[in-house]
Amino acid sequence: MKKQISDRYEPTSVEPKWISRWEERKSFLPDSNASPSFTISLPPPNVTGSLHIGHALNHTVQDIITRIERKKGKATLWIPGMDHAGIATQMVVERELAKEGKKRSDFTREEFERKIWEWKEHSGGMIQNQQRLLGESVDWSRQRFTMDEGLSKAVVKVFRSLYDEGLIYRGERIINWCPKTLTAISDLEVEYRETKGKLYHLRYPIVGKPGEYAIVATTRPETLFGDVAIAAHPDDERYKKFQGAQAILPLTDRTIPILFDSFVDKEFGSGLVKITPAHDANDFEAGQRLGLKPLLVMNPDATLNEHAGKYAGLGRFVARKKIVEDLEAAGLIEKIEDHVHSVGHNSRGGEIIEPYLSLQWFCKMTSLAELAMEAVRSGETEFVPKLWEKTFFEWMNNIRDWCVSRQLWWGHRIPAYHCKNCGHTEVSESSVSACPRCGSEKVEQDPDVLDTWFSSQLWPFSTLGWPEKTPDFEKFYPTQVLVTGFDIIFFWVARMIMMGKKFTGKSPFAKVIIHGLVRDKEGKKFSKSVGNVVDPLDMMTKYGTDSFRFFLAATLPEARDVLFDESRLDGYRSFCNKIWNSSRFILMNLDEEFRKEDPETLNASDLEPMDQWILHKFDETLSKYEKAYSKFLFFEMASEIYEFVWGDFCDWYIELVKPRIYGKLGPRSREIAQQVLSDVLVRALGLLHPFMPFLTEEIYEAFGDGEFLTRTPFPKSYNVSAENEGVIKTNILQEAVKQIRVQRTENGVPLDKKCKAVLKSGNPLVAASVKDFEVSILQLARLESIQVEENYSAEKTDSVGAFRFGEVILPLAGMIDFEKEKARLEKDLQKAKQEEEKLSSKLENPNFLAKANPDVVEKEKEKLRLLKEKTDSIRKAMEKLS
Structure with missing residues (x-):
């Protein structure tokens, strides 16, 4: 037995050692002899990404689960991988080329794709090394990439199947268009920001009625050239006089009809709305219903096109300014108001998104959404906490068709082939060189690629070899748990359930654990522009990875956000040192010939009251730990093991047992104390290990049996009753x-x-x-x-x-000295009352309550509660002295 560890814990030397050893010994491969299986699919981070605070939280939670289930004897597989991140990766490579004075158009498509693969080989995947630093126990031998051959095969098969069923189609619809990257983007990639703008109330002259106008408000005057009608509510008495009338489109000689439809909110604005089907999603649907032909007035780069007359060629914002000037000069502006509204931006580049009519590929979602809803309704998939099911159903019941095409060169190319001769489109899982309808060889593959989310929705089963019935697919699908943030329930979680049910007949996971976001200690979202971003690697270097992981778990409340307060990390670093020093004390006080036994094999009469008490306290902790784990309450698990180790074991039992360890009560008492100390420590390390893998593995090695803690069984109970006299x-x-x-x-x-x-x-x-x-x-x-x-x-x-x-x-x-003590208490009371009054005033301030994050408000309320307890305690002490 190696009985010595260094006199202080040094994470920087311990952590790299165990990262290497675990991988060398293939510690994280599922045990082929174990049963049943337990599988988690890691939400694949982008190949362009690096470990951020959200990843750290999400991955730590998954690692805790994985390490526990592995210790419980299951064939545990945590599948890692990366997403090809279409837009983000293409942007990165294009930026690299720009440094050389080159651009994408200088290359053929095939050449550019090779450039991306080269970049991926040399620079992509940095996050995987960072995952190792976090201590993630994934099976690196099974890591996958969404552009792998096998996963690509699954993507093409799913596209073809959905197309054959009529669930995928090509058509013109409104999409989110980025004029900078020149591609459609997903809803998830649109970031809505409150923006100060203007609301322009425009006058549309009524044909044949001089001096009469239809007043319509808009935030985007530059789109007026795409107006095809004005609409009012059928019950709006103010505008019944316009029945059958036409209005003159300002700055043009074109007239448009005034129509009546119940979709118009007569209480909003003037009660009149302009319908611009090519530049607004709601207007597009209204136009479809009313039989109006859309008119696109912008080019892909957001300059106005020929339909804008003399404004053609101007950028949308330059054109807006010029159009407003000309409208004012023509007397066609009723008024202009300051207006704050939500404007969509590309979350990757910051460009303002344009709602844009475009020919794209779409997936019909209604029937697929029903599959997902049934999986949740039946309990096949359960959300934890359950409250997120309401959000899930709201989204599913209001789902729209999904634009799956992107105008990029990097990604899964759409397997559709267009014949230039007869116009036929053939969707095929293999390459098409001749048109199956007319035989022409003038066939070209569709230039678009699929939305990145299309491949990632297949992740739980494509990573296991589907569509082949591989041994991994048979053994490890469906998975048991998915851990993710609430922000992608619709964009990813729901789609994975849909595709799992559609193509395997089974939902891909039994439970979806939803956690909050990590925010700063004031409740603000982390943002580079705000300057409050925290780099997890900095925290891991400064405090040690185990301290950082434990902090994340211990501060993760159910269904709420984590408030990141760096000062708390110092406390968890102290906890690591406490564990280390206590373990060192125990190891230093074991005899050379010591051989650890299970205390259950000892004669009960040999156990002293303090021994029976610590065994019971461990049982109590284990029970609470397991109960919290059954509900995935990680903060409760962390709290229970923290209180046991620091309080019961270190501060109480070790102190009580020291006279025995020092031999003051005889050799047998010393021997029993050694056995209990070492065994309880090892079992406690087993509960700590999922949270603190490095520290615990290093201490466990000192017991010298050659086995890694990460592969040892989950700790068991001593079965010591609370009614035991010694307890x-x-x-x-x-x-x-x-x-x-x-x-x-x-x-x-x-x-x-x-x-x-x-x-x-x-x-x-x-x-x-x-x-x-x-x-x-x-x-x-x-x-x-x-x-x-x-x-x-x-x-x-x-x-x-x-x-x-x-x-x-x-x-x-x-x-x-009673008088002196009364004076001290009086001083303490006055100080506490002042703090209480200040905090009460803050919590009564409506401005603070309106602006502060709910978690911050609760934190302040808790401070006030504790202050009130303090003042009550001081008053009682003063009463005693009186």
């Missing part, structure tokens, strides 16, 4: 000492003064406990003496406090 006696000791310490503090008894204590109780176990633990009680509570009396009559100057087994009484006469 009760030690509880009495602990509660009495705690109460004495509280009374000493409340009454200002200096630490260097030993006082007397009386336990007033008729419970015979109280006397038995004091007899067994008298030396420990005197030492831990800094007492001169302690006695047990059933009928003790307290003096006026005595301090009296209740504990579960009676009363604890401290005679204070001669111990403190």
